[in-house]
Amino acid sequence: MSANTVSFYNLAWRWHFYAGLFVIPFMIMLAVTGSIYLFKPQLDNLLYSDLMLVRPAGQALSADQQLDKLRQAYPQATVGQYLPPVDAEHSAQFVVSLDGRKTNLFLDPYSGQVLGTQDAQNNLQAIARSLHGTLLIGMVGDRLIELAAGWAIVLVVSGLYLWWPRGQGMRGVFWPRLANRGRLFWRDLHAVTGFWGSLVLLFMLLTGMTWTGFWGEKFADVWNRFPAAMWNEVPRSDQQARSLNTAADQTVAWAVENTPLPASDPHAAHKGRSATGMAAPSGQVSLQRVVDTAAERGVVPGYSITLPADETGVYSIAVFADDPRNDATLHLDQYSGKVLADIRWQDYGVVARSVEMGVVLHEGKFFGLANQLLMFAVCLLILLSSVSGLVMWWKRRPQGSLGVPPLRHDLPLWKTAVVIMIGLGIAFPLVGLSLLAIWALDWVVLSRIGGGKVVAD
Template structure:
């Protein structure tokens, strides 16, 4: 591929600017993301005294367990995780996401074994640092801005890098070691960035649904196009027939176990006096095997069955990239995300080292672009498109452009008249 030299200079300039804006933050995000991958391994031994019980004696009924949980929880439980092993405590859940609280009941000793809150513990702090830099809503927007500029870094970096020197295939794998430290770290940055670029774009696709602006816009598109979860997926609009006696929780557990669903199986409790029970499974290894069954709370008869195919296309895509982002598809996905986090850290740190060796004192070292360069309609349209797709990026780009215009204006004012 023969590159346009002037375009290459211009893209290198913006790659440099994007790096100055985002690389220090990217180091933090890569390290915290890598650490958060160990969440389950870190928390399992800590929570084991709560989640594991001694299977001795006769367990009390699930209905009795629900009564124990309901009396102890601040908010009424909205779901129960079906225990599949005799030594597994029964988990009752209230709230969702960071507001989720899980209370565990030991059915053999008829007592609460403990409580786990999603917004407590070391890994929750790591997650908050990763997602919002411990700065709340403002930090979330900073992370979104950094992620937007990282897309620019990837796209411009691939163009600038390939082919960046006449060494054949060797240039894509081996950094130069005999041309000084700056060149070595520059090559480490370029090579690691090139090989991780495609995966990074996929990882970023899984990150944007959590952001404030892009995430909200995506949800709006889902609502308008009706490509999210159907309302009935959460039991909305479904009603039980009038009855005199409600089905016991024990009967619903038997029904759930008889379905033999893969993954973690949960029973959602009726949300109203005439609501329905909902049995579903969470199975990240194969999202297509996730199903939802709704049952009449009086008769126990099935009301509606829904499969993953009933979920809208955008929501299915969104859930796939979010699960991939968290390494939830199995060991291969987990190790791949760990590799991405490590390469991203190496890429970022090597770029910062190379920049520090290149930078002259008193200068930012922003690459210059020939005055003869004209971006062209294609580049302008691409920037406008990215500005709409990533609004915070568009706003920051506008502010940078205005800053350059002010700098040019005052430079001309200082020039002596001819």
């Protein structure tokens, strides 16, 4: 083995471990918060049954009557969203601004009684989702998550290269040698779980990347295309539908995030008060009419209605369904009730359909409990692989140092993997930029302070 080859192997070896040490904390966090969000329906019913479940009692109140009951109880609240009951045994939900906080108000649709309140940004699911997407620190957290996910893809590729069988038999390759102890046990546990989980992990990472604020948005702008005629003669605002989504909650599907948000005509009526309590023309259609439009158009239960935020705002009916073939996004003029846009599964392109199907599988929604359990098993594999990787590094690190374990001698030339890594750097710009930065740091600093010595495994 030539000196140049050894140098390259040593570089690749160091990069794999340094990247792993960066990515592992993020992967552990994503696995834990993802597991919580996977079981959202069960956890919500367990933790908030007093808010979400009701006993049917005759005819339900109309949406407008429910809104009136809420205003009587909380006259200072500004209503932003209405979620009709998904069935006869569930409450209605209003999302409001109350005392400067975004708050969920749950209301019995039969009696009109307010069942209770919930901080919309400080509950288990909202915190888990925000941590999962932004680390609770906004755009900076989003970029860090995207960078970690991109590097995790690189680690899967390099990990498969390191795992690749080289004549040592099936043990330690496809199943761990559980009789062993110490470093070899942890090596087998890390390698085998990483192998069996690699394809599903790549699926999870790639589908998750579509929601990131940089790569995901650029990807959507390239692939989410709708016929221009859909927006002919439709007044548009300067916002896109993605403005309806937040880190803690998803309103519209990924496939429609980059579609224009229509605008209502404020000259259609005289001045008055809107359903939100804000100044707006008095000719605004009733909330019940919007609910009736959803029913007439076959929108499946579980949808939300986002109310107009100002004089040019629209009513937005949206459902991000467990089965994406039932997705629907409708925008209505707040004065005439005219449907300005109605986007469904059949309007999605091939890429958008693939992404939407991938996302609901990622979130464990598509085929019920079995989907949840499958994704939970992937989360456990991620945790096991991450923890075993840390233990293996700790056991093999240079004595008295936090550096990289010594280089193996049996690594074949990594030409294919290098090409793949360059391709990943191009496909994911944040990864490519960080790859160049790490290379520069390694060349200037790390290679001069240790970790470059080649020793026997």
